[in-house]
Amino acid sequence: MEPEVAFGKVLRALRKQAGLSQERLALDADIQRNYVSLLERGLNSVSIKVLFKLAAPLKTSPSEMLEQTEQLRKRHR
Amino acid sequence: MEPEVAFGKVLRALRKQAGLSQERLALDADIQRNYVSLLERGLNSVSIKVLFKLAAPLKTSPSEMLEQTEQLRKRHR
């Protein structure tokens, strides 16, 4: 499982846990709304710049997001 | 301090700890040698695709690399 796909699933899960819509998250992270959609579906490989933008509104950290991404990949192999 | 700059410093530190040259790391991570140079100097914002490639040869994990990046930023603000 490619990192982008695993990351997308983690992103979606974290967003829902935070009770945010894609729209709300995009606003808070200062990125495009449809770009959140692309990321969640694993179609783009996020840069650390955007990763750091996303973490705060999700009330988590970039490292925690990647930690979960790694775990998901392990489970899925 | 921007995330790319902090990440660059962490990358360089981890590479030296692993006893690798930029050249060796690039070969093992299957990326360009001068791109490692760009990353270490904080001139580019690495994607998670490359981040996952770098972690293994450095004998660490992507999340650990970002954890250290976050710590460095905190210390520097």
Place this chain on the structure above:
DNA sequence: ATGTAGACTCATGTCGACA
């Protein structure tokens, strides 16, 4: 062994609109 440069490809990320 590293920094830098130019020229290049193609993916990332933006913006507006519509189902």
Place this chain on the structure above:
DNA sequence: ATGTCGACATGAGTCTACA
């Protein structure tokens, strides 16, 4: 509220070469 599309610009990442 989300997926998708098209057009766009910017930036990531490659490759070769030289100080």
